[in-house]
Amino acid sequence: MNYVVETEIPCPWCGEYFPTTVDTSQGGYTTIEDCAVCCRPIAVTIACEPGDLQDMQVERG
Numbered sequence: 939m940n941y942v943v944e945t946e947i948p949c950p951w952c953g954e955y956f957p958t959t960v961d962t963s964q965g966g967y968t969t970i971e972d973c974a975v976c977c978r979p980i981a982v983t984i985a986c987e988p989g990d991l992q993d994m995q996v997e998r999g
């Protein structure tokens with residue numbers, strides 16, 4: 939089973955979307971990603987079951 943899910947993050951700073959991957963094997967987690975477009979930090983909260991990305995919230999990190 940592939941636990942790594944490809945998704946896109948909407949940047950709360952510049953509004954652009956950029957692709958990323960989420961490791962769903964450990965359940966939900968919070969991480970900081972740098973926007974691929976404007977390089978500002980984004981706090982990403984992941985809600986998932988193993989293999990299934992259920993929800994993703996982003997806010998300015």
Ligand SMILES: [Zn+2]
Pocket residue numbers: 949950951952953954973974975976977978
């Ligand atoms: Zn951005």
